[in-house]
Amino acid sequence: MSEPAAPRVAGAEPALRVASLEVRYGGIRAVKGVSLEVAAGEIVTLIGANGAGKTSTLKAIIGLVPAAAGEIHLLGAPTRGVPTHRLVARGVQLVPEGRAIFGNLTVLENLQLGGYVSRDPRRLAERLERVVALFPRLGERLKQEGGTLSGGEQQMLAIGRALMADPKLLLLDEPSLGLAPKIVQEVFAAIRAVAATGITILLVEQNTRLALETAQRAYVLVTGEIVISGAAAELREDPRIRAAYLGEAVH
């Protein structure tokens, strides 16, 4: 497969550059030398089976787990030794797998916490309006505890909470996980709408078909290593992908 063709202005710094990243848990190497780039304004997807190291890669990017080796450049600066809350202040948000809603806080409080870095009431009010416009269901449930929402609503809340920080780069970990197909369509429509506003997105998905339809470029992770990368449209036609991830018989 050819080198990924990032729609990149010559010399422009990508929003995210990961080089030879390794993540270890005890003696286990979960990520074995992953390199990837996401240019500003792009939607890139990282696909792979369960346990391939997708979540570990995202956690390392945002500093929730340490990088055992390799370099990460995030929004113009290295991340080594920088704690998560400082990276978040730089303009990155992770919507984690399982959504991590604050269950006994109200929907509104969850959203407010998303804007913790800014803490400016006027800006937060503006962003809240935008989030509610994107997810009208959240607007109807602002006073409800986050834990009482359905899975789909919680996913919307998690994305909305991330948007409250007005991020430059959004990392999404399995936004379709455990959701009914109709809700998945709704969530992905919102993700495309968010991307259309110029926010850079790195999307981790097990739903390969959906991920390749949404993203411009893709990386395929197998047991901690990138094995294929390229334009999403090309990967959709790649026989290896079709056989292994799209469940199609290849003739």
Place this chain on the structure above:
Amino acid sequence: MSQLLQQIVNGLSLGSIYALIALGYTMVYGILKLINFAHSEVFMVGAYAGYFAATWLGIESMEAAGQAFPLYLAVGVLLVAMASSAALGMAIERLAYRPVRNAPRLTPLITAIGVSLLLQNLGLLVFGPNPRRYPPVLKEVTYELGGVVLTNVKVTIFVVTLLLMVGLQLLVHRTWTGKAMRAVSVNLDAAKLMGIDTNRTIAATFGIGSALAAAGGILFGLDQITINPLMGVLTGLKAFVAAVLGGIGNVPGAMLGGLLIGLSEQLVAGYVSPDYRDAITFLVLIAILIFRPEGLLGVVRQEKV
């Protein structure tokens, strides 16, 4: 009837002190799942800090001259004690608990017991083992209302506690620090993802809980007349039971638990026998652990998938 009212008055003021201390246990537990055994010594140090502040401000000569200690100085003493305990609590977190935060759960627990013993013995060494008479930061005035003896000290204990609790509720629900504390207590990693400096939030939690314990220490000194370096042992334990009774990790629960423990102790002392006043607390503990281990206001939460 008047005897019952009397016991209730005494119980509420004693319970207020337990409640103030219980808040520190419950806040730290809520955020770190750690039982901070050193908290009872933070309470003791708060009482001593108040003692030394009042002495330094010349309370003894005023007393000798028959002058009352001015109210603004009494408030100053309270603030000095709260600040001293807050600093101590944050130092304990930074030096003793943070290094073992990610160790297996037994390690921080043993660390907490160690810090508690260390501070008890430091207290004996520095303050001396003899009880000290607590200076009359507030000159006692006694009222009698229909056979019930009420002192301004008891009223003050109740009012100060009430004000501090209202303040704490506002802080927890209306400020960014409070929101950060609640977020950290639900999910540490998710709080980091919000951009919250979780180390600072944890330190703030220790600081606030410790300051409340210091207020409890001064009120305890006013109420019980004497203080000693081991005063935290039994009182702290009862406050811990109060936190468990209310539902550990639950702020209103700690308040309720404190008042209930104070009341039950006074009622048993008045109607059964003063010998059983300490035992009742632990009977309550056993009962709650058997019948409602999550505490009165605690809830068993299940994660929605």
